[in-house]
Amino acid sequence: MLTRRIIPCLDVKDGRVVKGVRFANLADSGDPAELARRYMDEGADELVFLDISASHEGRGTMRTWVRSVADELSIPFTVGGGISSLSQARGIIALGADKISVNTAAVRNPRLIAECAGLLGNQAVVLAVDAKRNDSGGYEVFTEGGRTPSGRDAIEWIREGVRLGCGEILLTSMDRDGTKSGYDLECLSLVSRSVDIPIIASGGAGSVRDLFAAFEAGADAVLAASIFHTGTHTVGDVKEALAALGIPVRKTR
Amino acid sequence: MRIAIIDDGLGNTGSVKSALEFYRYDVRLIHEYADIDGADLLILAGVGSFRTAVEQLRKRMLWKHLDNAVCLEHKPVLGICLGMQLMASWGEEDGHTQGWGWIPGKVVRIPDTMVKVPHIGWNRVSPVTKNDVYFRGIRSGFFYFMHGYHFIPENPDHVIATTGYGDMTLVAGVRNKNVVGLQFHPEKSQGDGLRILRNVVEGLVCR
Numbered sequence: 001m002l003t004r005r006i007i008p009c010l011d012v013k014d015g016r017v018v019k020g021v022r023f024a025n026l027a028d029s030g031d032p033a034e035l036a037r038r039y040m041d042e043g044a045d046e047l048v049f050l051d052i053s054a055s056h057e058g059r060g061t062m063r064t065w066v067r068s069v070a071d072e073l074s075i076p077f078t079v080g081g082g083i084s085s086l087s088q089a090r091g092i093i094a095l096g097a098d099k100i101s102v103n104t105a106a107v108r109n110p111r112l113i114a115e116c117a118g119l120l121g122n123q124a125v126v127l128a129v130d131a132k133r134n135d136s137g138g139y140e141v142f143t144e145g146g147r148t149p150s151g152r153d154a155i156e157w158i159r160e161g162v163r164l165g166c167g168e169i170l171l172t173s174m175d176r177d178g179t180k181s182g183y184d185l186e187c188l189s190l191v192s193r194s195v196d197i198p199i200i201a202s203g204g205a206g207s208v209r210d211l212f213a214a215f216e217a218g219a220d221a222v223l224a225a226s227i228f229h230t231g232t233h234t235v236g237d238v239k240e241a242l243a244a245l246g247i248p249v250r251k252t253r
Numbered sequence: 254m255r256i257a258i259i260d261d262g263l264g265n266t267g268s269v270k271s272a273l274e275f276y277r278y279d280v281r282l283i284h285e286y287a288d289i290d291g292a293d294l295l296i297l298a299g300v301g302s303f304r305t306a307v308e309q310l311r312k313r314m315l316w317k318h319l320d321n322a323v324c325l326e327h328k329p330v331l332g333i334c335l336g337m338q339l340m341a342s343w344g345e346e347d348g349h350t351q352g353w354g355w356i357p358g359k360v361v362r363i364p365d366t367m368v369k370v371p372h373i374g375w376n377r378v379s380p381v382t383k384n385d386v387y388f389r390g391i392r393s394g395f396f397y398f399m400h401g402y403h404f405i406p407e408n409p410d411h412v413i414a415t416t417g418y419g420d421m422t423l424v425a426g427v428r429n430k431n432v433v434g435l436q437f438h439p440e441k442s443q444g445d446g447l448r449i450l451r452n453v454v455e456g457l458v459c460r
Contacts (some may be wrong), residue, residue, distance in 0.1 A: 001417055002376045003395065040443070045375055046397075071271060076397055076441045093300065096267045098399070098441065118347075121300050121335070123371045123399040167371045167401070196365045198373050220369065250375040250395045252443070 003250045004242070005045040005221035006211070006235055007200060008228045010035060012081075013052050015061030019229055033068035039228070040075050042235040043252040047073070048101070048170070048200075048223060051081030052145070063095065070096025078126055080170075086115045093120055101126035101170055104143040107150050107157070110164055117165030126200070127166035129154055131187055132174035139187055146174050154187070155194050168198045170223065176204030180226060183210060185217040192218025208233065208241040215247050254458055257283045257292035259319070259336075261299035261309060265440060269298045269333065269450075272440040276451050286318035293458050294329045295322065297336030298440075303344035303360060303402070306335055307352070320353055329431045329457035330355075337427065337434025338404055346402050355432045358406035368419035371401040376416045378425045378437065385413065387426070387452045391445050396425070396437035404436065433457055 010017050016030035028034055036047055049069065053059045059082055066079055079092050080101030089100045089112075100120070106112050106127060116125045130146045131139040131154040139154035150157075158169055171191055173184035183204045192199055201219035205211060211222045227233050239249045256273055260266050260282040273280045273296075281288065289295065297319075299306060310316040322328040332340050341352045344360035352360070363370045375395040380388045398416070404424045406412055414426035416437075427434045433453055439446035 002372065002374050002398075005374050070267060074268075074272065074441060074443045074446060076399070076438070096265075098265065098438075119301060119305065121302055122401050123373060124300055167399075168373060196369055197371065198369050220374065250393065252393065 001248050003045075003248045004215050004219075005200075006043075006238060006249070007046050007048055007221055007223045008039045008044050008235065009048045009050065009202070009223045009225045011050050011052050011225070012065065014055075014058035015065050018052070019225065032065045033072040036069045036077070037072045039235060040073055043239055043250075044075065044235045045221070045250060046075050046098075047077040049077060049079050049081075050101075051079070053082070062092070066092055066095040066097055080126070080128055084112070086112065086119060089116045090119060093124060099124045099126050099168070101128040103128040103130065106161070107141060107143050107152065110160060113161055113164035113166050117167070122165050122167035125166045126168045126170050127158070127161040128170040128172065129158060129161075130172045130174050131184075133184070133187070139190075142174055146177070155190060158191055158195055162195045162197055166197070168200060169195065170200045170202055173203040177202070178226070179204055180206030182206060183214040183217070183219070183222075185213055188214060188217040188219055208238055211238065212242060212245050212247060215242075254278055254293050254454075255291055256280045256294045256296060256454070257289060258296045258298060259310075259315065260284055261301070261306065265300065265333070265438065266298045268440040269296060272447055272450055273454070275447060276454075278454070284313075286315055289318060289322050289328075292328070294331065294454060295319065297330065297332040297339065299335055301335060302347045303335065303338060303352070304347035304350045306339060307350050310339075323353070323355055323432060327431050330433070331453055331457060332432075332434040333440070334400060334436060334438055337436055338402060340427070340432060340434050341404055341406070344402065356404075356406055356411050356427050356429045356434065357408065358404060358411070360402050360404050363401060363403050363418070363421075363423070368421070371399060372403075372418050372423065373399045375442075376418065376437075378414050378416050380414050380426075381412055386456050387413065387449055389452055390448050393445055396439065396442040396446060396449075398437045400436060404434070431457065
């Protein structure tokens with residue numbers, strides 16, 4: 001039986017992991033490879049890295065840290081943030097990442113999804129969608145890290161992404177992101193009923209109950225940042241609690 | 254022991270190399286057919302679609318040479334994920350494309366009526382034969398899959414391992430004499446992945 005995945009997410013800026021990091025005895029608390037290793041040892045099923053560098057120079061550090069992470073990990077990882085061309089996507093996969101995620105650039109140029117899927121396979125292409133609830137009861141896609149409304153309906157966009165060949169959806173609720181008040185279950189279940197590819201829920205995780213609810217609403221994997229980074233929970237504890245609630249997880253201890 | 258990984262310039266060849274180096278094998282990424290000769294074991298890894306991979310290997314003149322090495326010289330070969338699928342007679346991804354046919358059978362889309370496709374994540378793998386040497390020392394039995402197409406061999410005896418997905422049983426491993434294929438990614442499956450990789454390598458070379 002396929003298990004449900006727990007995916008810690010790390011934001012990387014100028015080659016350094018940003019946002020609170022709880023591990024004790026780290027030689028270098030901002031080193032992506034060292035943190036990746038810790039999460040893997042704790043039982044993470046895979047990892048997502050989002051490069052949030054604002055500058056060209058900052059993003060230029062990707063070559064170095066993606067390779068170090070690949071050398072360190074024996075679980076899969078995804079790299080996203082600012083990927084806007086096929087050659088960039090290809091470069092990141094060649095450095096050892098297993099998947100790339102595209103967001104803003106795909107909204108601007110949907111063909112990017114088809115190009116990446118054609119060269120790298122559907123399984124390597126994650127479509128990241130930042131969705132925000134609108135007044136008419138639907139969800140709108142935002143781009144540029146959630147700053148810019150695109151005018152596109154999230155469900156329609158996700159369906160188009162699937163047609164173009166993405167292999168997974170990373171669905172972030174803009175309304176819930178950073179609130180720790182739980183995932184947007186309504187949105188999650190809507191998307192889950194609309195497409196037949198795996199969905200990674202993101203935005204709003206504050207407790208094990210929230211992760212459980214996301215799986216119940218149709219998520220195949222859950223992404224979480226703060227609950228792991230701040231030390232509220234370890235990945236291992238979360239998996240044990242979910243297993244006790246009847247969710248199939250891969251146990252590593 | 255010398256291991257040659259056929260480098261497609263893409264994908265997981267680097268991870269496979271590091272995983273094997275963990276066991277101190279002499280591993281090389283090779284780009285040309287001349288480099289095949291000195292190797293005790295060949296590994297086909299890589300990502301992309303069935304058709305693109307076949308076209309690339311043909312363009313680089315590797316297709317026929319690998320076929321000769323495996324069929325005429327009986328060189329041991331391990332295929333991982335797409336590498337395993339290319340061992341089939343044909344695949345339907347991006348249009349009907351002929352494979353090597355080392356393990357007769359077809360590679361077709363996983364039907365998505367009951368399950369999500371691609372099949373992505375950690376799934377439990379069961380060996381067909383109890384006490385299969387490839388599975389010696391395996392603890393959790395979970396391995397990482399990411400594929401939208403699956404291999405259906407003509408001869409069920411070529412299936413060495415399976416995994417359950419929805420109400421389907423997917424082929425997770427195949428073997429025909431000197432040819433072994435794994436659908437999952439041992440190089441991305443933590444401790445158990447490393448163990449099975451070593452078992453397969455030792456098993457193939459010391460046959």
